[in-house]
Amino acid sequence: MITIKHLRYKSILEIEDLEIEERKVTCIIGESGSGKTTLLKMLNHLLSPDKGSILYRGDDLQDLDPVDLRRKVIMLPQTPVIFHGSVKDNLIKGLEMAEGELPDHSTLKNIMSSVNLQKALDDDAENLSGGEKQRVALARVLLMNPEVLLLDEPSSALDDETEDFIIRHVVEYVKKNHKTLIMITHGKDLAKKFGDRIIEIKGGKAYEWNH
Amino acid sequence: MNGIIDLGIYQVAFAYVFIIILIMILRAKGIPREKEVLISSIRMTLQLILVGYVLVYLFETMNPFLTVLVLIIMQTFAIYNIRQRTKNPLGKDLKRIVAVSMISGTLVSILFFLFVVVQISPWYDPQYVIPIAGMLIGNSMTGVSLGVSRLTDGMREQKSLVEGALMLGATPKKAAKEIVDQAFDAAILPTVNSMVGMGIVFLPGMMTGQILSGVSPITAIAYQIAIMLGILGSVSLTVILFVQLGYKSFFNDRDQLKTDES
Numbered sequence: 391m392i393t394i395k396h397l398r399y400k401s402i403l404e405i406e407d408l409e410i411e412e413r414k415v416t417c418i419i420g421e422s423g424s425g426k427t428t429l430l431k432m433l434n435h436l437l438s439p440d441k442g443s444i445l446y447r448g449d450d451l452q453d454l455d456p457v458d459l460r461r462k463v464i465m466l467p468q469t470p471v472i473f474h475g476s477v478k479d480n481l482i483k484g485l486e487m488a489e490g491e492l493p494d495h496s497t498l499k500n501i502m503s504s505v506n507l508q509k510a511l512d513d514d515a516e517n518l519s520g521g522e523k524q525r526v527a528l529a530r531v532l533l534m535n536p537e538v539l540l541l542d543e544p545s546s547a548l549d550d551e552t553e554d555f556i557i558r559h560v561v562e563y564v565k566k567n568h569k570t571l572i573m574i575t576h577g578k579d580l581a582k583k584f585g586d587r588i589i590e591i592k593g594g595k596a597y598e599w600n601h
Numbered sequence: 602m603n604g605i606i607d608l609g610i611y612q613v614a615f616a617y618v619f620i621i622i623l624i625m626i627l628r629a630k631g632i633p634r635e636k637e638v639l640i641s642s643i644r645m646t647l648q649l650i651l652v653g654y655v656l657v658y659l660f661e662t663m664n665p666f667l668t669v670l671v672l673i674i675m676q677t678f679a680i681y682n683i684r685q686r687t688k689n690p691l692g693k694d695l696k697r698i699v700a701v702s703m704i705s706g707t708l709v710s711i712l713f714f715l716f717v718v719v720q721i722s723p724w725y726d727p728q729y730v731i732p733i734a735g736m737l738i739g740n741s742m743t744g745v746s747l748g749v750s751r752l753t754d755g756m757r758e759q760k761s762l763v764e765g766a767l768m769l770g771a772t773p774k775k776a777a778k779e780i781v782d783q784a785f786d787a788a789i790l791p792t793v794n795s796m797v798g799m800g801i802v803f804l805p806g807m808m809t810g811q812i813l814s815g816v817s818p819i820t821a822i823a824y825q826i827a828i829m830l831g832i833l834g835s836v837s838l839t840v841i842l843f844v845q846l847g848y849k850s851f852f853n854d855r856d857q858l859k860t861d862e863s
Contacts, residue, residue, distance in 0.1 A: 434768055435855065435857070436764065436767060436768065436857055436858070437857065437860075438855055438857065452855070456855050456856040456857070457770055457771070457772050457856055458770075460767065460768060460769070460770040461769075461770030464768065464769060464770065465768040466768070467761070467764070467765055467768060469761065471761060471762055471764075471765025471766070471768075473762070474779075483769070484769045484770075487766050487769045487770060487771035487775055487776070488769055488770035488771065530769075531769070534769065534770075
Protein backbone atom coordinates (compact mmCIF):
# COMPACT_ATOMS: atom_id res chain seq x y z
CA MET A 391 0.00 0.00 0.00
CA ILE A 392 2.85 2.36 0.86
CA THR A 393 6.17 1.81 -0.90
CA ILE A 394 9.36 3.67 -0.06
CA LYS A 395 12.24 3.57 -2.53
CA HIS A 396 15.75 4.99 -2.15
CA LEU A 397 14.52 7.68 0.22
CA ARG A 398 16.95 10.32 1.48
CA TYR A 399 16.06 13.22 3.71
CA LYS A 400 18.83 15.53 4.92
CA SER A 401 21.05 13.42 7.16
CA ILE A 402 17.98 12.14 9.04
CA LEU A 403 16.53 9.35 6.89
CA GLU A 404 18.07 6.85 4.49
CA ILE A 405 15.61 4.10 3.58
CA GLU A 406 16.40 1.91 0.58
CA ASP A 407 13.31 -0.23 0.26
CA LEU A 408 10.27 -0.52 2.51
CA GLU A 409 6.77 -1.78 1.82
CA ILE A 410 3.95 -1.19 4.30
CA GLU A 411 1.01 -3.50 3.83
CA GLU A 412 -2.66 -2.63 3.78
CA ARG A 413 -4.96 -3.62 6.68
CA LYS A 414 -2.04 -4.36 8.97
CA VAL A 415 -0.84 -2.84 12.20
CA THR A 416 2.74 -1.71 11.63
CA CYS A 417 4.58 -0.53 14.73
CA ILE A 418 7.65 1.66 14.49
CA ILE A 419 10.18 1.62 17.28
CA GLY A 420 13.54 3.31 17.76
CA GLU A 421 15.45 5.66 20.01
CA SER A 422 14.46 9.30 20.17
CA GLY A 423 16.07 11.28 17.38
CA SER A 424 16.31 8.25 15.11
CA GLY A 425 13.93 9.74 12.52
CA LYS A 426 10.63 8.02 13.37
CA THR A 427 8.54 11.19 13.45
CA THR A 428 10.22 12.51 10.29
CA LEU A 429 9.23 9.29 8.53
CA LEU A 430 5.59 9.65 9.63
CA LYS A 431 5.55 13.30 8.47
CA MET A 432 6.81 12.14 5.08
CA LEU A 433 3.99 9.59 4.79
CA ASN A 434 1.53 12.43 5.60
CA HIS A 435 3.38 14.53 2.97
CA LEU A 436 4.17 17.29 5.46
CA LEU A 437 7.75 16.86 4.26
CA SER A 438 9.02 15.81 0.85
CA PRO A 439 12.07 13.57 0.42
CA ASP A 440 15.25 15.11 -1.00
CA LYS A 441 15.76 11.98 -3.11
CA GLY A 442 13.82 8.82 -3.82
CA SER A 443 10.08 8.34 -3.70
CA ILE A 444 7.13 7.37 -1.55
CA LEU A 445 4.25 5.69 -3.35
CA TYR A 446 0.69 5.46 -2.05
CA ARG A 447 -1.32 2.77 -3.86
CA GLY A 448 1.22 3.02 -6.68
CA ASP A 449 1.18 6.81 -7.05
CA ASP A 450 4.10 9.01 -6.09
CA LEU A 451 3.05 11.38 -3.29
CA GLN A 452 4.65 14.25 -5.24
CA ASP A 453 2.05 13.72 -7.96
CA LEU A 454 -0.99 13.52 -5.68
CA ASP A 455 -3.01 16.44 -4.34
CA PRO A 456 -1.42 16.99 -0.89
CA VAL A 457 -4.64 17.99 0.89
CA ASP A 458 -6.59 15.08 -0.60
CA LEU A 459 -3.87 12.66 0.43
CA ARG A 460 -3.79 13.95 4.03
CA ARG A 461 -7.54 13.40 4.30
CA LYS A 462 -6.93 9.72 3.54
CA VAL A 463 -3.64 9.31 5.37
CA ILE A 464 -4.14 11.24 8.61
CA MET A 465 -1.40 11.88 11.15
CA LEU A 466 -1.77 12.37 14.87
CA PRO A 467 1.23 14.23 16.33
CA GLN A 468 2.83 13.20 19.60
CA THR A 469 1.92 16.46 21.35
CA PRO A 470 -1.85 16.68 20.96
CA VAL A 471 -3.09 19.76 19.12
CA ILE A 472 -5.92 21.39 21.05
CA PHE A 473 -7.85 24.23 19.45
CA HIS A 474 -9.70 26.98 21.37
CA GLY A 475 -13.15 25.86 22.43
CA SER A 476 -15.01 22.96 23.97
CA VAL A 477 -14.36 19.21 23.81
CA LYS A 478 -17.04 19.01 21.12
CA ASP A 479 -15.44 21.81 19.08
CA ASN A 480 -12.19 19.90 19.22
CA LEU A 481 -13.74 16.57 18.27
CA ILE A 482 -15.44 17.94 15.16
CA LYS A 483 -12.49 20.17 14.20
CA GLY A 484 -10.91 17.45 12.08
CA LEU A 485 -14.05 16.92 10.01
CA GLU A 486 -14.46 20.68 9.73
CA MET A 487 -10.89 21.07 8.52
CA ALA A 488 -11.28 18.23 6.03
CA GLU A 489 -14.71 19.51 4.93
CA GLY A 490 -16.40 16.27 5.97
CA GLU A 491 -19.90 15.63 7.26
CA LEU A 492 -20.31 16.56 10.93
CA PRO A 493 -21.24 13.77 13.38
CA ASP A 494 -24.41 13.69 15.48
CA HIS A 495 -24.56 13.72 19.28
CA SER A 496 -24.63 9.95 19.78
CA THR A 497 -21.63 9.39 17.47
CA LEU A 498 -19.69 11.90 19.56
CA LYS A 499 -20.73 10.18 22.79
CA ASN A 500 -19.69 6.77 21.39
CA ILE A 501 -16.31 7.98 20.26
CA MET A 502 -15.70 9.55 23.70
CA SER A 503 -16.41 6.29 25.48
CA SER A 504 -14.27 4.37 23.00
CA VAL A 505 -11.24 6.39 24.12
CA ASN A 506 -12.39 6.21 27.75
CA LEU A 507 -12.96 9.95 28.05
CA GLN A 508 -15.37 10.82 30.84
CA LYS A 509 -15.98 14.49 30.12
CA ALA A 510 -18.93 16.59 29.05
CA LEU A 511 -19.00 17.67 25.42
CA ASP A 512 -19.10 21.36 26.38
CA ASP A 513 -16.18 21.26 28.83
CA ASP A 514 -13.37 23.64 27.94
CA ALA A 515 -10.78 21.54 26.11
CA GLU A 516 -7.88 23.66 27.34
CA ASN A 517 -8.53 22.63 30.94
CA LEU A 518 -8.09 18.92 30.19
CA SER A 519 -5.08 16.98 31.47
CA GLY A 520 -2.32 15.89 29.10
CA GLY A 521 -3.74 12.37 28.84
CA GLU A 522 -7.27 13.64 28.22
CA LYS A 523 -6.04 15.99 25.49
CA GLN A 524 -4.28 13.06 23.85
CA ARG A 525 -7.52 11.08 23.86
CA VAL A 526 -9.54 13.99 22.43
CA ALA A 527 -7.00 14.27 19.60
CA LEU A 528 -7.17 10.52 18.99
CA ALA A 529 -10.99 10.52 19.00
CA ARG A 530 -10.92 13.42 16.51
CA VAL A 531 -8.84 11.34 14.10
CA LEU A 532 -11.03 8.23 14.54
CA LEU A 533 -14.14 10.28 13.72
CA MET A 534 -12.60 11.17 10.39
CA ASN A 535 -12.56 7.54 9.33
CA PRO A 536 -9.36 7.71 7.23
CA GLU A 537 -7.85 4.88 5.15
CA VAL A 538 -4.53 5.06 6.97
CA LEU A 539 -3.88 6.23 10.54
CA LEU A 540 -0.41 7.52 11.35
CA LEU A 541 -0.12 7.73 15.12
CA ASP A 542 2.97 9.23 16.76
CA GLU A 543 3.18 7.75 20.28
CA PRO A 544 -0.58 8.07 20.83
CA SER A 545 -0.38 6.92 24.43
CA SER A 546 2.75 8.65 25.75
CA ALA A 547 0.80 10.70 28.30
CA LEU A 548 -1.38 7.82 29.54
CA ASP A 549 -0.97 5.39 32.42
CA ASP A 550 -0.39 1.72 31.54
CA GLU A 551 -3.97 0.64 32.10
CA THR A 552 -5.53 3.41 29.99
CA GLU A 553 -2.86 2.94 27.36
CA ASP A 554 -3.72 -0.74 27.02
CA PHE A 555 -7.45 -0.02 26.87
CA ILE A 556 -7.11 2.65 24.20
CA ILE A 557 -4.58 0.99 21.93
CA ARG A 558 -6.63 -2.21 22.11
CA HIS A 559 -9.69 -0.25 21.02
CA VAL A 560 -7.85 1.49 18.17
CA VAL A 561 -6.45 -1.82 16.92
CA GLU A 562 -9.90 -3.43 17.07
CA TYR A 563 -11.37 -0.49 15.18
CA VAL A 564 -8.66 -0.74 12.52
CA LYS A 565 -9.17 -4.50 12.06
CA LYS A 566 -12.93 -4.30 12.01
CA ASN A 567 -13.06 -1.49 9.49
CA HIS A 568 -10.19 -2.81 7.32
CA LYS A 569 -7.99 0.22 7.95
CA THR A 570 -4.22 0.46 7.97
CA LEU A 571 -2.44 1.57 11.14
CA ILE A 572 1.14 2.81 11.34
CA MET A 573 2.04 3.66 14.90
CA ILE A 574 5.20 4.82 16.65
CA THR A 575 5.28 3.22 20.08
CA HIS A 576 7.55 4.33 22.88
CA GLY A 577 7.81 0.80 24.30
CA LYS A 578 8.71 -2.48 22.58
CA ASP A 579 6.15 -4.32 24.71
CA LEU A 580 3.28 -2.39 23.19
CA ALA A 581 4.64 -3.06 19.70
CA LYS A 582 5.00 -6.78 20.44
CA LYS A 583 1.51 -6.97 21.83
CA PHE A 584 -0.38 -5.18 19.05
CA GLY A 585 1.85 -5.01 15.97
CA ASP A 586 1.48 -7.40 13.04
CA ARG A 587 4.92 -6.21 12.11
CA ILE A 588 7.60 -4.16 13.82
CA ILE A 589 10.05 -1.88 12.06
CA GLU A 590 12.98 -0.40 13.91
CA ILE A 591 14.45 2.90 12.79
CA LYS A 592 18.10 3.16 13.71
CA GLY A 593 20.35 5.98 12.52
CA GLY A 594 17.79 6.85 9.83
CA LYS A 595 17.70 3.31 8.39
CA ALA A 596 14.77 0.87 8.62
CA TYR A 597 15.23 -2.68 9.94
CA GLU A 598 12.79 -5.53 10.31
CA TRP A 599 12.46 -6.36 14.00
CA ASN A 600 11.57 -9.95 14.68
CA HIS A 601 9.80 -10.90 17.85
CA MET B 602 -14.64 84.20 11.96
CA ASN B 603 -12.13 86.31 13.81
CA GLY B 604 -8.73 86.99 12.30
CA ILE B 605 -6.21 84.18 12.63
CA ILE B 606 -3.37 84.61 15.11
CA ASP B 607 -0.21 84.03 13.15
CA LEU B 608 2.44 82.20 15.21
CA GLY B 609 5.80 83.97 15.02
CA ILE B 610 9.13 82.32 15.65
CA TYR B 611 9.34 83.64 19.23
CA GLN B 612 5.90 82.31 20.06
CA VAL B 613 6.86 78.88 18.76
CA ALA B 614 10.06 79.06 20.76
CA PHE B 615 7.96 79.57 23.93
CA ALA B 616 6.43 76.12 23.33
CA TYR B 617 9.90 74.77 24.02
CA VAL B 618 9.39 75.84 27.66
CA PHE B 619 7.39 72.58 28.00
CA ILE B 620 10.43 70.61 26.90
CA ILE B 621 12.67 72.44 29.39
CA ILE B 622 10.20 71.65 32.20
CA LEU B 623 10.06 68.00 31.10
CA ILE B 624 13.85 67.75 31.06
CA MET B 625 14.02 69.27 34.54
CA ILE B 626 11.54 66.68 35.81
CA LEU B 627 13.48 63.82 34.16
CA ARG B 628 16.71 65.10 35.79
CA ALA B 629 15.12 65.45 39.22
CA LYS B 630 13.65 61.94 39.04
CA GLY B 631 16.87 60.45 37.64
CA ILE B 632 15.16 59.09 34.50
CA PRO B 633 17.92 58.90 31.89
CA ARG B 634 15.86 60.04 28.90
CA GLU B 635 16.79 63.76 28.57
CA LYS B 636 18.85 63.18 25.46
CA GLU B 637 16.07 61.28 23.64
CA VAL B 638 13.47 63.96 24.48
CA LEU B 639 15.73 66.79 23.37
CA ILE B 640 16.94 65.12 20.18
CA SER B 641 13.47 64.01 19.07
CA SER B 642 12.03 67.49 19.74
CA ILE B 643 14.76 69.24 17.76
CA ARG B 644 14.54 66.63 15.01
CA MET B 645 10.77 67.07 14.74
CA THR B 646 11.18 70.86 14.57
CA LEU B 647 13.80 70.73 11.82
CA GLN B 648 11.85 68.12 9.82
CA LEU B 649 8.67 70.19 9.94
CA ILE B 650 10.42 73.46 9.07
CA LEU B 651 11.97 71.75 6.09
CA VAL B 652 8.67 70.21 5.03
CA GLY B 653 7.02 73.63 5.43
CA TYR B 654 9.39 75.17 2.91
CA VAL B 655 9.08 72.19 0.58
CA LEU B 656 5.28 72.45 0.68
CA VAL B 657 5.36 76.19 -0.02
CA TYR B 658 7.59 75.48 -3.03
CA LEU B 659 5.33 72.67 -4.26
CA PHE B 660 2.15 74.71 -3.88
CA GLU B 661 3.67 77.62 -5.78
CA THR B 662 5.15 75.62 -8.66
CA MET B 663 2.10 73.33 -9.12
CA ASN B 664 4.14 70.80 -11.09
CA PRO B 665 2.46 67.39 -11.68
CA PHE B 666 5.82 65.59 -11.78
CA LEU B 667 6.80 66.98 -8.40
CA THR B 668 3.48 65.89 -6.86
CA VAL B 669 3.96 62.37 -8.18
CA LEU B 670 7.57 62.39 -6.96
CA VAL B 671 6.42 63.31 -3.44
CA LEU B 672 3.92 60.42 -3.51
CA ILE B 673 6.66 58.00 -4.55
CA ILE B 674 8.96 59.23 -1.77
CA MET B 675 6.17 58.87 0.85
CA GLN B 676 5.33 55.38 -0.34
CA THR B 677 8.97 54.27 -0.42
CA PHE B 678 9.57 55.59 3.07
CA ALA B 679 6.41 53.87 4.38
CA ILE B 680 7.39 50.48 2.90
CA TYR B 681 10.96 50.83 4.18
CA ASN B 682 9.64 51.78 7.62
CA ILE B 683 7.36 48.70 7.83
CA ARG B 684 10.31 46.44 7.00
CA GLN B 685 12.50 48.14 9.61
CA ARG B 686 9.92 48.09 12.37
CA THR B 687 9.20 44.36 12.51
CA LYS B 688 11.34 42.47 14.97
CA ASN B 689 11.41 39.20 12.99
CA PRO B 690 13.52 39.53 9.85
CA LEU B 691 11.22 39.32 6.84
CA GLY B 692 11.88 36.90 4.00
CA LYS B 693 12.06 38.02 0.38
CA ASP B 694 8.46 36.94 -0.32
CA LEU B 695 6.98 38.83 2.61
CA LYS B 696 8.98 41.97 1.77
CA ARG B 697 7.57 41.87 -1.73
CA ILE B 698 4.05 41.31 -0.43
CA VAL B 699 4.35 44.33 1.92
CA ALA B 700 5.30 46.50 -1.07
CA VAL B 701 2.58 45.12 -3.35
CA SER B 702 -0.22 45.51 -0.79
CA MET B 703 0.88 49.00 0.30
CA ILE B 704 1.19 50.32 -3.25
CA SER B 705 -2.01 48.81 -4.64
CA GLY B 706 -4.13 49.32 -1.49
CA THR B 707 -3.22 52.96 -0.90
CA LEU B 708 -3.23 53.88 -4.59
CA VAL B 709 -6.83 52.71 -5.08
CA SER B 710 -7.90 54.55 -1.91
CA ILE B 711 -6.06 57.77 -2.83
CA LEU B 712 -7.50 57.82 -6.35
CA PHE B 713 -11.03 57.17 -5.11
CA PHE B 714 -10.75 59.77 -2.39
CA LEU B 715 -9.29 62.54 -4.57
CA PHE B 716 -11.40 62.05 -7.67
CA VAL B 717 -14.69 60.66 -6.40
CA VAL B 718 -15.03 62.14 -2.90
CA VAL B 719 -13.19 65.50 -3.00
CA GLN B 720 -13.20 65.82 -6.83
CA ILE B 721 -10.07 67.93 -7.10
CA SER B 722 -8.94 69.82 -10.17
CA PRO B 723 -6.31 69.86 -11.54
CA TRP B 724 -5.62 66.19 -10.73
CA TYR B 725 -2.19 66.95 -9.28
CA ASP B 726 -3.16 69.89 -7.01
CA PRO B 727 -0.50 69.40 -4.31
CA GLN B 728 -2.54 71.24 -1.65
CA TYR B 729 -4.97 68.28 -1.63
CA VAL B 730 -2.95 65.38 -3.00
CA ILE B 731 -0.04 65.61 -0.55
CA PRO B 732 -1.83 65.89 2.82
CA ILE B 733 -4.57 63.41 1.91
CA ALA B 734 -2.18 60.86 0.45
CA GLY B 735 0.04 61.37 3.49
CA MET B 736 -2.75 60.51 5.90
CA LEU B 737 -3.87 57.45 3.94
CA ILE B 738 -0.35 56.13 3.43
CA GLY B 739 0.71 56.88 7.02
CA ASN B 740 -2.25 55.10 8.60
CA SER B 741 -1.98 52.16 6.22
CA MET B 742 1.70 51.91 7.13
CA THR B 743 0.83 51.59 10.83
CA GLY B 744 -1.86 49.01 10.05
CA VAL B 745 0.34 46.87 7.83
CA SER B 746 3.20 47.06 10.40
CA LEU B 747 0.90 45.66 13.07
CA GLY B 748 -0.42 43.04 10.65
CA VAL B 749 3.10 41.94 9.70
CA SER B 750 4.12 41.54 13.36
CA ARG B 751 1.01 39.62 14.30
CA LEU B 752 1.16 37.35 11.27
CA THR B 753 4.84 36.45 11.64
CA ASP B 754 4.53 36.01 15.43
CA GLY B 755 1.39 33.91 15.00
CA MET B 756 2.90 31.64 12.37
CA ARG B 757 5.96 31.11 14.57
CA GLU B 758 4.27 30.68 17.96
CA GLN B 759 1.32 28.64 16.72
CA LYS B 760 3.30 26.56 14.26
CA SER B 761 2.24 23.27 15.84
CA LEU B 762 -1.43 24.28 15.57
CA VAL B 763 -1.06 25.07 11.88
CA GLU B 764 0.88 21.86 11.29
CA GLY B 765 -1.69 19.87 13.29
CA ALA B 766 -4.44 21.25 11.06
CA LEU B 767 -2.51 20.33 7.91
CA MET B 768 -2.06 16.77 9.23
CA LEU B 769 -5.86 16.49 9.42
CA GLY B 770 -6.23 17.47 5.79
CA ALA B 771 -6.88 21.19 6.14
CA THR B 772 -6.00 23.48 3.24
CA PRO B 773 -3.32 26.07 4.11
CA LYS B 774 -6.08 28.70 4.04
CA LYS B 775 -8.10 26.87 6.70
CA ALA B 776 -5.01 25.98 8.74
CA ALA B 777 -3.91 29.63 8.95
CA LYS B 778 -7.37 31.19 9.20
CA GLU B 779 -7.28 31.94 12.92
CA ILE B 780 -3.86 33.63 12.67
CA VAL B 781 -4.90 35.59 9.58
CA ASP B 782 -8.04 36.82 11.36
CA GLN B 783 -6.06 37.82 14.45
CA ALA B 784 -3.56 39.73 12.29
CA PHE B 785 -6.37 41.59 10.55
CA ASP B 786 -8.01 42.51 13.88
CA ALA B 787 -4.73 43.73 15.38
CA ALA B 788 -4.05 45.87 12.33
CA ILE B 789 -7.46 47.46 12.05
CA LEU B 790 -8.18 47.97 15.78
CA PRO B 791 -6.22 51.24 16.33
CA THR B 792 -8.12 52.91 13.47
CA VAL B 793 -11.50 51.69 14.75
CA ASN B 794 -10.64 52.72 18.32
CA SER B 795 -9.57 56.18 17.26
CA MET B 796 -12.99 56.69 15.64
CA VAL B 797 -14.82 55.77 18.85
CA GLY B 798 -13.45 58.65 20.94
CA MET B 799 -13.42 61.13 18.11
CA GLY B 800 -15.24 64.40 18.82
CA ILE B 801 -16.01 63.39 22.40
CA VAL B 802 -12.70 62.53 24.01
CA PHE B 803 -10.55 64.51 21.61
CA LEU B 804 -10.75 66.58 18.48
CA PRO B 805 -8.81 64.94 15.68
CA GLY B 806 -5.58 66.62 14.56
CA MET B 807 -6.57 67.49 11.04
CA MET B 808 -9.82 69.09 12.16
CA THR B 809 -8.10 71.00 14.96
CA GLY B 810 -5.56 72.31 12.49
CA GLN B 811 -8.21 73.46 10.06
CA ILE B 812 -10.27 75.16 12.79
CA LEU B 813 -7.20 76.92 14.20
CA SER B 814 -6.36 78.20 10.75
CA GLY B 815 -9.78 79.76 10.36
CA VAL B 816 -11.87 77.19 8.51
CA SER B 817 -15.51 76.84 9.63
CA PRO B 818 -15.92 73.90 12.05
CA ILE B 819 -18.64 72.49 9.78
CA THR B 820 -16.30 72.34 6.79
CA ALA B 821 -13.53 70.96 9.02
CA ILE B 822 -15.87 68.24 10.30
CA ALA B 823 -17.04 67.31 6.81
CA TYR B 824 -13.39 66.84 5.81
CA GLN B 825 -12.67 64.92 8.98
CA ILE B 826 -15.55 62.49 8.44
CA ALA B 827 -14.55 61.92 4.85
CA ILE B 828 -10.87 61.44 5.68
CA MET B 829 -11.64 59.03 8.54
CA LEU B 830 -13.73 56.88 6.22
CA GLY B 831 -10.94 57.12 3.67
CA ILE B 832 -8.37 56.05 6.26
CA LEU B 833 -10.52 53.13 7.38
CA GLY B 834 -10.96 52.05 3.77
CA SER B 835 -7.29 52.38 2.91
CA VAL B 836 -6.09 50.60 6.07
CA SER B 837 -8.59 47.75 5.56
CA LEU B 838 -7.72 47.36 1.90
CA THR B 839 -3.95 47.28 2.41
CA VAL B 840 -4.20 44.96 5.43
CA ILE B 841 -6.60 42.54 3.68
CA LEU B 842 -4.27 42.39 0.70
CA PHE B 843 -1.29 41.87 2.97
CA VAL B 844 -2.72 39.09 5.16
CA GLN B 845 -4.36 37.26 2.26
CA LEU B 846 -1.13 37.22 0.26
CA GLY B 847 1.12 37.05 3.31
CA TYR B 848 -0.01 33.77 4.87
CA LYS B 849 0.64 31.95 1.59
CA SER B 850 4.33 32.81 1.81
CA PHE B 851 4.64 30.42 4.77
CA PHE B 852 3.61 27.40 2.64
CA ASN B 853 5.26 25.83 -0.39
CA ASP B 854 3.54 24.54 -3.53
CA ARG B 855 3.04 21.11 -1.89
CA ASP B 856 0.94 22.75 0.87
CA GLN B 857 3.73 22.11 3.37
CA LEU B 858 5.00 24.59 5.95
CA LYS B 859 8.29 25.99 4.74
CA THR B 860 11.05 24.71 7.00
CA ASP B 861 13.14 27.88 7.14
CA GLU B 862 11.07 30.97 7.71
CA SER B 863 12.19 32.73 4.57
